[in-house]
Amino acid sequence: MAGGIGSRFWPMSTPECPKQFIDVMGCGKTMIQMTVERFAPLCPLANFWVVTSAEYVDTVRTQLPQIPVQNILAEPAMRNTAPCIAYACWKIRQQCPEANVVVTPADALVVDVDDFRKVIARALEFTAAEKRIVTVGIRPTRPETGYGYIAAGEIAGQENSIEVRKVDSFREKPALEVAKEYLAAGNYLWNAGIFVWSVNTIVESMKTFVPDLAAKMDEMSRAFYTADEPAVVRSIFPTCEKISIDYAVMEKADYIYTIPGDFGWSDVGTWGSLWTLLKHDANGNAVVGDNVYLNECRGCIVHAPGAESVVLQGLEDSIVVERDGRLLICKLSEEQRIKDFRK
Numbered sequence: 269m270a271g272g273i274g275s276r277f278w279p280m281s282t283p284e285c286p287k288q289f290i291d292v293m294g295c296g297k298t299m300i301q302m303t304v305e306r307f308a309p310l311c312p313l314a315n316f317w318v319v320t321s322a323e324y325v326d327t328v329r330t331q332l333p334q335i336p337v338q339n340i341l342a343e344p345a346m347r348n349t350a351p352c353i354a355y356a357c358w359k360i361r362q363q364c365p366e367a368n369v370v371v372t373p374a375d376a377l378v379v380d381v382d383d384f385r386k387v388i389a390r391a392l393e394f395t396a397a398e399k400r401i402v403t404v405g406i407r408p409t410r411p412e413t414g415y416g417y418i419a420a421g422e423i424a425g426q427e428n429s430i431e432v433r434k435v436d437s438f439r440e441k442p443a444l445e446v447a448k449e450y451l452a453a454g455n456y457l458w459n460a461g462i463f464v465w466s467v468n469t470i471v472e473s474m475k476t477f478v479p480d481l482a483a484k485m486d487e488m489s490r491a492f493y494t495a496d497e498p499a500v501v502r503s504i505f506p507t508c509e510k511i512s513i514d515y516a517v518m519e520k521a522d523y524i525y526t527i528p529g530d531f532g533w534s535d536v537g538t539w540g541s542l543w544t545l546l547k548h549d550a551n552g553n554a555v556v557g558d559n560v561y562l563n564e565c566r567g568c569i570v571h572a573p574g575a576e577s578v579v580l581q582g583l584e585d586s587i588v589v590e591r592d593g594r595l596l597i598c599k600l601s602e603e604q605r606i607k608d609f610r611k
Contacts, residue, residue, distance in 0.1 A: 269352055270300055270320040270328065270374035271343055276537050278606060279594035280571060288375040289327050292536060293546070294556035294573055298331055299536070300374040306381050307370065310388060317360065318374070319343060319352045342498075345506035349461075350481060350516035354474055355505065358485045361467035362492050368396050369470070371463040371513075377545060379532025387529045390430045391464035394525065401473070402464040403435065403518065405457025405526040406533045411447035414537060416440055416459040416514070418526050435524040438514060457528055460535070463513065470517070478516045484508050539587045540600050543569040569600070 274286030281287035288300045297305070304316060316335045318328050322342040329337060341355055353371055360367050370388060378384045391402040405418045421436040438459065442450065450456035465473075475482040484504050491500035518524055534541050546554035546569070553565055557572040563581045572578045572590040580588060587603060589596040598606065 269349065269371065270318050270324065271346060271352060272373075272375065273321075273346075274375070277539070279589055279596050280591045282594075285327075286324075286375075287536070288373075289324070289331060291573070292542065292556075293377070294571075299377070300328070301331055302377070303372060303374050304332060304335070306378055306384065307372070307388070310385055310392075311370075314339075317341065317356050319356050320374075321346065342501075343505060344502045346510075347505065347508045348510045349513045350474075350478065350511045351505065351508040353463075353470070353513050354481060354485045354508075355488070355501075357467050357470050358489045359492055361471055362489055365467065367467045368392050369465060369467055371465075373461050373535070375536065376460065376462075377532075377534045377536050379545075381531070383531040384529065384533075386428070387430060387527050387531070388462075388464065390427060390432070391527055394425065394432055394527075395464050395466055395469065399469050399472070400465070400523050400525055401469060401518070401521060402432070402525050402527060404460050404462040404464075405528045406460050407528050407530050408451055408456065408458050411444060411451045412458065413441055413444055413447050414541075415535075417442065417447075417450055418457045418459050420455045420457055420526050420528060424525055430527060432525050432527055435518075435526050438519050457526060458533075459514075460529075460533055463518075469523075473517045473521055477520045478509070478511065481508055481511070481516065539569055539571075539589070539603050542571075543600070567600070 270288050272286055273283040274281030277287045280290060289298050291298050313334045314336055317339045318335060319341045320328055322344055325340055325342050328340050343352060357369060360369060387404060394400055395402055405420060417439040419436040419439060421434040423431055424434050425432040488500055488504050491497045534545055536542055543554050548554050551565060552567040553562055554569045557575060559575060560570050560572055560578045565580050565583045567585040568583050570588045575590045585600050587596060587598050587600055
């Protein structure tokens with residue numbers, strides 16, 4: 269899934285070029301390129317599919333030339349994750365009715381890629397056996413209020429130290445005190461938005477729980493792999509209900525499982541979260557950019573890979589970002605108010 273507009277990561281990420289298409293880490297690869305690289309050993313590149321906004325199709329083609337052009341699906345309108353996922357899964361099912369599918373955002377980071385692949389491989393085995401859905405859960409390291417949570421229940425299977433647990437419930441992003449309770453309880457996981465299922469399972473699930481959406485996908489699918497497909501998708505897809513896959517299926521079905529993971533996942537949704545993931549100098553500063561010079565600065569994140577020269581003195585616990593003539597300087601503690609500042 270690569271259709272987000274990256275509104276939380278201004279000024280680096282903008283609707284014209286959201287974060288999934290940017291080298292956020294300063295490593296020479298964009299987020300979507302890192303995502304494909306992460307999954308490449310598990311699946312032939314010919315079996316990768318990208319669903320994105322129509323305006324980003326050319327960017328996807330440029331950044332991922334190894335993925336077949338016909339596997340890049342253009343959403344004519346943003347309708348949340350359930351229609352996005354349905355479009356891809358209905359298409360895949362028509363071509364490969366026994367397919368097992370991993371759905372992942374294009375803009376997350378995983379530190380321990382080997383452990384991540386082991387979890388995904390186990391999830392694929394588990395969902396291939398029968399009607400099951402697995403959502404990957406992340407063991408929390410702090411009382412985070414920016415993520416939804418999964419309440420993990422009894423163990424449904426264990427292999428090579430990888431547990432599969434029944435999902436008791438999903439919880440919305442909590443207040444800080446509630447997040448602290450979740451952390452202390454020990455069975456709550458961050459919801460990473462990564463799902464594994466067979467195409468038959470998800471199609472049957474949507475027919476049961478969101479029949480109107482499934483009916484629209486059935487109507488669209490009659491034009492799949494024909495010259496009429498683009499026009500039919502442009503006509504029908506924007507009429508789909510705006511609904512997340514969590515509300516559409518995950519919170520309604522009773523065959524939902526989770527595999528807890530410890531592989532250093534982050535959705536890199538804030539400058540503060542990016543600061544925790546980057547290397548720090550002796551004063552706790554994290555820098556992306558070759559021409560950044562700091563003097564008596566502490567606990568800052570500076571992201572200016574394209575700047576000719578950046579010199580900072582005396583800043584503490586601050587964000588400094590420059591991209592394409594847009595400049596942000598603010599305290600890390602005030603990051604959530606960036607939208608208000610811009611108004």
